[in-house]
Amino acid sequence: MVVAAALVSCTQASSGGGPGADVPSTSAGSGQDTDLARIAENAENAENADRAEREAGEAEDTAIPSPAPARVRDAFATLQATLDETCTPGAGDCAYFLGRVTRELTELDESMRADGKGPGHFKKPLADMKALFGKLGDDRSEAHLEKHFSEIVGTRDGINTWMQDHPDDYR
Structure with a gap:
């Protein structure tokens, strides 16, 4: 006007x-x-x-953009970066490590579910992560994660082994 x-x-x-x-x-x-x-x-x-x-x-x-799930290859790469790391439960040095591995597993879970191959292709790792997340619940405190140290590290290592047998998913 x-x-x-x-x-x-x-x-x-x-x-x-x-x-x-x-x-x-x-x-x-x-x-x-x-x-x-x-x-x-x-x-x-x-x-x-x-x-x-x-x-x-x-x-x-x-508008708040919704984050797209990371591609399986990228999510697996960040999980692999934790393979040489560890901590000693009870020594007070596990908060970062276990929190990071749990976060990386969560992102890998999301990317596998969103992948074009479908969740059926990732049946074993998704089942392993579901079992782990069921044990962890919503509690991400250091004491709770340390209580489940073996399950967290074991799930990470098992998924690494599974992915090594499926190189087309990460290369």
């Missing part, structure tokens, strides 16, 4: 019209009013389109 008013104002000033000028009549011989109305309408439509585009862009920016 502001753009339309400014455009009409500029058009009146350049055509000799303005605050002190006579307003042209709407006779059939004068197309200036029709032209000005059309220009104002086009400017208003353009402003509305620009506003709608800006609002749509703002809505897109505020």
Whole structure:
């Protein structure tokens, strides 16, 4: 609307019209009013389109993107990175390690379920992770994870062995 008013104002000033000028009549011989109305309408439509585009862009920016599951290859690579790590339960050095292995197993589980080959292809590792997650529940405290140290590390190692027998899933 502001753009339309400014455009009409500029058009009146350049055509000799303005605050002190006579307003042209709407006779059939004068197309200036029709032209000005059309220009104002086009400017208003353009402003509305620009506003709608800006609002749509703002809505897109505020939308929270849902994280896509990591591909199996990438998730397995991060799990493999934990193979040379360990900790000593009860020594106070297991929080990071067991938390990381559990997190990596969770991401691998999600990527296997979302993979195009389908969960049936990953039946054994998914069953192993389901059994582990059933034992862990929602408790991710260090003491609870240390209690299940053998199951966590055993699940990681078992999945590593399974994946080594299925190189097409990670290469």
